[in-house]
Amino acid sequence: MFKDKLTVVGLTGGSGSGKGEISLCFMSNGVRALDTDKVSRLVSAPGKPCLKELCERFGDGILRDDGTLDRKALAGIVFGETDEKLRIEKLTDLNHITHRHIIDEINDWLGRRVESGDSIAVIDAPQLFESGFDKHCDYIVGVIADKNVRIRRIMARDGITRESAEARIASQKSDEFFIENCDFIVYNNGGIDTLEEQVANILRKIGKRN
16 A cells, blocks of 8 residues: 555564564654554544444443443453353454454554655554554564563563463464564563664664665
């Protein structure tokens, strides 16, 4: 859709890998980045078609009293399903509903980048491969970090137990997957200087920095 007009870089990685820090490094180099976690909250806001579709599929029990999405309740319905086949079906339906609306927002945002004259843009998407948007990226940057580093980050960020953090990591794609399927890998175990150096090197390799 944006070929020859805009270089689209997909930024992805598992929970606790520190994608946000890498996104900031791109932005410090003048590259605009879109956080799809924020887009997910935008498309599921009250009055949005996405929220209506989620309610039709999973029931009004996923709503708080003020009409906003109760993400914990939704996660409980999907990931708390004990029947594996039903859990997969629910997760598939959840992704089908949300990814479609998120991708529409991404395309609108990329269109605005073209109109602004940008030559490169970053899409920060934990679900990049699951959504299928990886096929629309010119380059994909995977962020990985040591397991213990990720566990500490997740526990501090989300206030959950070590066991819960480990379970979350176990349910996600492995480092090997990202290494095999991404064009570039950023190792983020700490230290902003090393991150800036890795991002600058990526930009040089794709011809977006001298």
